[in-house]
Each structure stands twice: as structure tokens, then as C-alpha cells.
Amino acid sequence: MAELVFFSGTMDCGKSTLALQMDHNHAARGRVGLIYTKLDRAGANVLSSRLGLSRGSLEVGDDLDFWESTVSRATAGARIDYLVCDEAQFYTAAQVDQLARVVDEMDVDVFAFGITTDFRTELFPGSKRLIELADRVSVLQVEALCWCGRRATTNARVVDGQMVVEGEQVVVGDTAPAGSEVVPEVEYEVLCRRHYMRRMTSHAARAASISPEVLPFDLDVCAVPSPPAHPSESTRPPLPITQAD
Ligand SMILES: [Zn+2]
Numbered sequence: 001m002a003e004l005v006f007f008s009g010t011m012d013c014g015k016s017t018l019a020l021q022m023d024h025n026h027a028a029r030g031r032v033g034l035i036y037t038k039l040d041r042a043g044a045n046v047l048s049s050r051l052g053l054s055r056g057s058l059e060v061g062d063d064l065d066f067w068e069s070t071v072s073r074a075t076a077g078a079r080i081d082y083l084v085c086d087e088a089q090f091y092t093a094a095q096v097d098q099l100a101r102v103v104d105e106m107d108v109d110v111f112a113f114g115i116t117t118d119f120r121t122e123l124f125p126g127s128k129r130l131i132e133l134a135d136r137v138s139v140l141q142v143e144a145l146c147w148c149g150r151r152a153t154t155n156a157r158v159v160d161g162q163m164v165v166e167g168e169q170v171v172v173g174d175t176a177p178a179g180s181e182v183v184p185e186v187e188y189e190v191l192c193r194r195h196y197m198r199r200m201t202s203h204a205a206r207a208a209s210i211s212p213e214v215l216p217f218d219l220d221v222c223a224v225p226s227p228p229a230h231p232s233e234s235t236r237p238p239l240p241i242t243q244a245d
Contacts, residue, residue: 002107004100006088006130008116009140010190011155015113016040016049018140019086022111023055026082033082034073036060038090039172047086060091066098070106080108088114089124090170096129103135118169119157119188121196144190147202152190156201159186163199 009015019035026033035047035057042048047057066083074080085091085099091114099110112134116127123131131137144152156163157171171186189201 002103002109003135004103004110006134006137007113007140010144010152011188012144012190013140014142016086017051019084019113020053023084031081032079035084037086066095067101070102082109085112088112089127091126093125093129096126100133119155120165121154146192146195147205150192153193154191154196156189156191156196158189163201
């Protein structure tokens with residue numbers, strides 16, 4: 001019995017790596033699948049992972065109908081056992097409905113991979129629909145880490161060094177390479193909820209540690225009251241890392 005499975009997580013948790021591994025495992029058992037992605041960091045028609053793996057893939061445009069496309073490929077004689085669908089958060093709700101129909105009526109497995117929430121901590125439309133329809137939702141076990149070492153559950157958008165919480169839902173950027181001097185205009189950083197709420201990115205934390213006389217975060221942007229300092233937090237220096245998957 002085919003299944004619609006949604007593998008979810010934050011950025012940096014290894015989704016694309018697992019998507020490629022999933023394809024590899026099924027192909028190694030003689031199954032035939034198609035790989036789809038949308039707005040991959042490496043460009044159109046490539047599914048890439050931060051570990052350096054990549055594979056050719058089909059680009060998902062807004063006008064793609066997964067049902068029509070899969071039916072026409074099968075009608076033309078193609079064997080399709082499964083679909084690997086990366087960056088599924090960017091798919092439309094209608095496309096997720098089409099994927100569910102492919103599972104139910106064509107007995108094709110669909111393995112979808114995506115980020116659940118955007119930089120405002122709101123669900124992406126594709127992820128929302130997948131959570132509603134999937135046979136299983138699996139939270140990836142490779143946990144992305146905030147600069148403080150806690151589990152990261154949010155994706156912060158940083159524009160020219162400043163964390164923002166308003167703007168277009170989809171602006172493609174990337175996590176800055178570790179130690180890179182050139183900062184992209186738009187980048188993303190995974191944060192724990194506490195530091196998301198405080199707008200405390202690794203950059204802001206470093207700036208605060210350089211000036212010990214100033215408060216560790218700007219009170220103007222700190223909407224939450226500060227809890228008593230955690231003993232280990234006050235002694236642990238901020239880690240100047242960008243966690244890669
Ligand atoms: Zn944190």
C-alpha cells in the first residue's frame with residue numbers, strides 16, 4: 001500500500017541529504033522514482049544537499065499538475081514506483097492534493113520533505129496541506145542547533161545583518177558559509193524559540209560578547225521578559241558558527 005509521508009524539520013536538519021538517501025535506497029532495491037524540487041539553492045533541476053551531494057531533478061513550477069504529469073508518464077510506458085519531493089513547503093496546496101491522489105489511485109509512494117514554518121513562525125501552505133493529508137508526518141531526527149546549543153525550532157531571516165519578522169514569505173537565501181566575509185543580502189539562521197523571540201542571532205550574540213558592558217540584547221527588540229539567567233548560559237561563550245547539516 002503506497003503512502004504519502006511528510007518528513008519535516010527546520011533548515012539545516014539534513015532534509016535534502018535524506019531525500020537523496022531515500023532515492024538511493026529505493027533505487028538500490030530496483031524501484032524507479034522521480035525526484036522533484038523547487039527553488040533549490042543550487043538552481044533549477046538540481047536537488048543538492050549541504051553535504052555536497054546533488055542529483056538531477058525535475059523543477060516544480062506553480063503550473064505543474066502532479067496528477068496529470070504522473071498519469072501521462074505512466075501512459076507513455078514509464079514505470080513510477082515513488083516520487084521524492086523536496087522543498088515541498090513551496091508547493092501549492094492543490095499540488096499536495098494531487099500528490100495524495102497519485103498515492104491513492106496509482107499506488108505510487110510519495111516522500112515529501114520540507115520546512116514546516118517560515119521566518120515568521122507560520123506554516124508554509126505546502127507544509128500545512130501535507131500535515132493535513134499525510135499518512136505519516138516524520139520529524140527528522142537530526143536536530144539543527146541554535147548558536148546557544150539548544151535545539152533549533154525556528155528559521156530566522158536575516159537581511160543585511162538584521163533579523164526581520166515581516167516580509168514576503170518566500171525569499172530564497174542560504175545559510176552563510178562559516179567564516180565567510182561576504183554576507184549575502186538575505187540569509188537564514190536556525191534559532192531556538194527563546195533566541196528567536198529575542199531576535200538574538202549568532203551575529204547579535206557575538207556583538208554583545210565583544211561589548212560586555214552592554215546588555216546582552218537590545219531591550220527595544222526584546223518583547224519577552226528575560227527569565228533568570230541560566231547558569232550554563234552565562235558562562236558559555238556564544239559559538240560563532242553557522243550550523244550546517
Ligand atoms: Zn538559542
